[in-house]
Amino acid sequence: MKSNGGFFKQAYIYAVSAIGAWILFTNLPTFRDTSHLAEFLFMFALVAIGEIAPVTIPRGSGTVSVSPPMNYTVTVLYGPEAGIWVNTLATLRKRDLSGQVPLRLVLFNRGMLAISMFMFSKAYQAVGGHFGTLGWPRGYMAFLTAAIVDTLCNALQFAIYFSLDSGMSLRGVWRLNIQWTLPSMLALYPLGILMVLVAQEGGPFLLTLFYLPLLTMKYSLNKYIELRAAYQEMAGALSNAIDARDAYTRGHSERVAEYAALLAKEMKFSEDRIELIRYVGLLHDVGKIGIRDAIMKKQGAYTYEEYEEMKTHAKIGAQMLEGMKFIGKGQDWVKYHHERWDGQGFPDGLKGEEIPIEARIIACADSFDAMTTDRPYKAKLTLAEAKEELKRCAGTQFDPAVVKAMLKVVDRMIAQGK
Numbered sequence: 001m002k003s004n005g006g007f008f009k010q011a012y013i014y015a016v017s018a019i020g021a022w023i024l025f026t027n028l029p030t031f032r033d034t035s036h037l038a039e040f041l042f043m044f045a046l047v048a049i050g051e052i053a054p055v056t057i058p059r060g061s062g063t064v065s066v067s068p069p070m071n072y073t074v075t076v077l078y079g080p081e082a083g084i085w086v087n088t089l090a091t092l093r094k095r096d097l098s099g100q101v102p103l104r105l106v107l108f109n110r111g112m113l114a115i116s117m118f119m120f121s122k123a124y125q126a127v128g129g130h131f132g133t134l135g136w137p138r139g140y141m142a143f144l145t146a147a148i149v150d151t152l153c154n155a156l157q158f159a160i161y162f163s164l165d166s167g168m169s170l171r172g173v174w175r176l177n178i179q180w181t182l183p184s185m186l187a188l189y190p191l192g193i194l195m196v197l198v199a200q201e202g203g204p205f206l207l208t209l210f211y212l213p214l215l216t217m218k219y220s221l222n223k224y225i226e227l228r229a230a231y232q233e234m235a236g237a238l239s240n241a242i243d244a245r246d247a248y249t250r251g252h253s254e255r256v257a258e259y260a261a262l263l264a265k266e267m268k269f270s271e272d273r274i275e276l277i278r279y280v281g282l283l284h285d286v287g288k289i290g291i292r293d294a295i296m297k298k299q300g301a302y303t304y305e306e307y308e309e310m311k312t313h314a315k316i317g318a319q320m321l322e323g324m325k326f327i328g329k330g331q332d333w334v335k336y337h338h339e340r341w342d343g344q345g346f347p348d349g350l351k352g353e354e355i356p357i358e359a360r361i362i363a364c365a366d367s368f369d370a371m372t373t374d375r376p377y378k379a380k381l382t383l384a385e386a387k388e389e390l391k392r393c394a395g396t397q398f399d400p401a402v403v404k405a406m407l408k409v410v411d412r413m414i415a416q417g418k
């Protein structure tokens with residue numbers, strides 16, 4: 001399948017590139033006069049600038065850009081040739097020009113864009129749209145139809161490529177990679193109509209207005225990214241402070257955060273929840289700051305009273321995190337990270353699913369780190385031994401479902417030679 005896919009994939013790439021080039025050079029834009037040309041160049045520059053500074057969505061793989069509606073606007077107001085040229089060439093990004101993307105893929109991408117915009121203009125005309133002005137209601141109908149055709153045409157071309165590349169069925173690719181991206185494209189259609197109307201009334205130079213919200217968005221997203229980094233550093237500093245009080249648990253909080261995040265990922269939690277679990281994992285023992293040195297640094301076994309005092313770190317930690325809005329329910333996870341599945345844990349003796357799932361995850365990550373690092377009272381277990389220990393404690397100390405996921409995480413660690 002893969003080797004056939006290799007041949008068909010190459011053939012497909014060349015065919016799309018060739019058709020795209022043919023469309024581009026049989027649709028050369030012409031201009032009435034120099035001001036017409038100047039307007040076209042201005043629109044070209046506007047789209048190019050929008051592509052230079054796309055807004056990256058944090059953690060997602062996408063970017064937000066006003067290019068698609070801007071390209072539709074060019075096509076409707078300046079004709080299919082101008083639209084095809086802008087859509088195909090003004091959307092080149094730095095990585096396309098700097099050689100980061102192989103040339104044949106750059107040509108292939110351009111080919112797809114030329115074909116889609118060609119289809120846009122054909123659909124627009126077929127439904128009765130006029131180039132130069134957008135009339136109500138027919139023009140609006142034509143615009144929406146054409147925009148849907150462009151989106152689907154683009155999506156289909158991508159889907160065929162992914163399918164040939166991965167050997168997955170076309171339907172599978174569509175469902176997994178394409179379908180969910182379509183609704184966000186729909187939001188751009190009304191924006192496109194608005195752009196046409198604005199340019200129609202006030203001239204194309206007014207289209208710069210649409211870049212203001214984009215820039216504001218970019219600014220606030222950057223602020224948001226900085227803020228997240230600041231939280232992360234703060235949580236990291238705090239966890240170092242906790243671990244520094246006990247030489248034997250150096251790096252404990254960070255490892256627990258890492259294991260908890262891997263577990264949450266294995267259990268198919270959303271990106272947001274995984275990130276929160278990581279934060280709370282970092283801070284799970286923050287309450288130890290409130291425990292006396294005499295107990296924290298004690299070498300031998302605890303007396304009953306000392307152990308009771310040590311146990312309070314879970315509640316103290318939860319109190320410390322009270323009022324930290326971004327942690328949400330995370331303080332409960334800190335409070336319950338020493339609860340056990342069989343109800344024999346502390347502080348409240350919660351049982352089974354009464355314990356928040358995130359606390360069950362952190363509990364498992366916490367114990368796994370304790371098993372696999374040297375402690376004053378016992379030598380560390382190997383990963384294979386830790387797996388046996390996890391299995392032994394599934395259903396008593398740990399949630400069996402969490403153990404099942406943890407075993408997969410450990411298997412991966414073993415495979416990676418850790």
Ligand SMILES: [Fe+2]
Binds near residue numbers: 284285313337338
């Ligand atoms: Fe703890």
Ligand SMILES: [Fe+2]
Binds near residue numbers: 252256284285
């Ligand atoms: Fe811990």
